[in-house]
Amino acid sequence: MIYLDNAATTFPKPESVYIAMDKANREHAVNAGRGSYRAAREANRIITETKQLLRDLIKVDINAAVVLAPSITIALNQIINGLDMRKGSVIYVSPYEHNAVARTVNKVALEKGIVVKEIPIDEQTLAIDLEKMKYEFSKDRPEFVFCTHVSNVTGYILPVQDIFAEAKKYGAITILDSAQSLGLIEIRASVINADIIAFAGHKTLYGPLGIGGFINISGIPLSTFITGGTGSDSLNLKMPDGAETHYEAASSNIVAIYGLYAALKTLNISENRSNEMMITRHLVKELNNIPRIKMFLPNEENHTGIISFIFDGMSSADLGQILDEDFDIAVRTGYHCAPFIHKYLKDESSLGTVRVGIGKFTTMHDVDCLVSALKELANE
Known part of the structure; x- marks a missing residue:
């Protein structure tokens, strides 16, 4: 084929990814964070190091929370459903958005009475029309702006730095979908003006399916969308308060995380x-x-x-x-x-x-x- x-x-994936996942399945597929024994500690170490490699990739420090999820779609659901959107809030999305954003925003908009607007496009060149966007922003001030970095349909690299810089003039929260870019295009969080970056492990990072997440660069508060066991504070019916553990319910897919770790090491x-x-x-x-x-x-x-x-x-x-x-x-x-x-x-x-x-x-x-x-x- x-x-x-x-x-x-x-x-395919790099050979190191296959080797790491096979080794993880055979030797390390235990429940990370759920035991004090050596194998569980080793699994937890790989999770910690994988998160640090992701921070290094976008040039942020240890204070940026990295939340791992089964996919970028689930991560975006956690973000969109977790943001403090209220009736009348104005959300802008690019015309290149994937349904991971489009359908999720639409669902929340119908439930909460939120206004969703498309960022304007030049219909001849199919490029974002920044001047029209500036006018739209001035007319209907953005509170949240969602933008994919690279179109999964045309390969167009959107001017996200310019879009987010303009949005920040109005104090908007900016969310980047980096599914088609992280690992292929250099991303510096301090330059791109994104508050949160969602990522997919199995695309341009060359990791396996089953692992994605988001990096909360600005520490934007998100309400809980998915709840469950975390291996800590188990008698408490509320999720732990940690910037990462608050959003990481359920057993970690340690095999996929090992694969992503190997992919990041050779990227x-x-x-x-x-x-x-x-x-x-x-x-x-x-x-x-x-x-x-x-x-x-x-x-x-x-x-x-x-x-x-x-x-x-x-x-x-x-x-x-x-x-x-x-x-x-x-x-x-x-x-x-x-x-x-x-x-x-x-x-x-x-x-x-x-x-x-x-x-x-x-x-x-x-x-x-x-x-x-x-x-x-x-x-x-």
């Missing part, structure tokens, strides 16, 4: 980014030579290795099935869990886009096979 669905989850952001962009530029050049293909591309300097396109005369679903069954090429098709952006792409007649996700282990041969298959289909 030629795997080109790295925006969904990076695959090379500049190398991953350089390789991804070299292959992306090559693929874009080749796809531009196929007349039946229309790509949705942002500016090359604001782009990662995610390419979406439609194929004239064929639905995205049909094309994806043919690529799979006839060429053993795995791509993603459809609307990619991103409900807002497709009204600007105008891709409903194609049932969404075909999405190519390039990753650390993608080769020139892989994308050349895709191009060859598409050329063959275009000439039929």
Whole structure:
């Protein structure tokens, strides 16, 4: 199989991740924080060190709480449901948001009577329109701003630093979805103006499925959304007050955490980014030579290795099935869990886009096979 669905989850993982997870399953899969014996202490040490590696990645100190969760979706649910949103509160979201934000914000808005507004976009370039955004902010002052760093549909790198800097003029709380960026793009918390950064372990960090979380840089108070056992203060029916333990109910997925720990230890952001962009530029050049293909591309300097396109005369679903069954090429098709952006792409007649996700282990041969298959289909 030629795997080109790295925006969904990076695959394969570095060999060190597989080794660490196998070792963890065999030797360390005990309940961290629930016992004073040596194996439990070792599991707890790995959790502590993994959290510190995440802090180091965004250049924050020990005071930034790192909360681990089973996925970034659950982490975003904890954040959105935990924020002090009240009737009439104004929330801004980018038009590139994933349903992990979009559906969760919508649910809370319906329950609490919150106003949700989209950050404006230039419909020609598909870039965030910062000037229109500034006007909207001045008219309806933002209290909370949610923004994905990289679009999982087009690969567009959003100007989150500018968006959040403007939001901070109004005292807004800013939340970054770094699912498609952390580990691929350098993020300095002090520069980006994010109060909370949510992350996915299994995407650009090259860890396994089953681990994600958020980093509460500014110490934003969040009410409890998920409750349960923590291994401490067990006679108390309220969750512990700790900045991290208050949000970490249930047994830790220590096997996945070991995998993330191994991935973070071997992560090379500049190398991953350089390789991804070299292959992306090559693929874009080749796809531009196929007349039946229309790509949705942002500016090359604001782009990662995610390419979406439609194929004239064929639905995205049909094309994806043919690529799979006839060429053993795995791509993603459809609307990619991103409900807002497709009204600007105008891709409903194609049932969404075909999405190519390039990753650390993608080769020139892989994308050349895709191009060859598409050329063959275009000439039929």
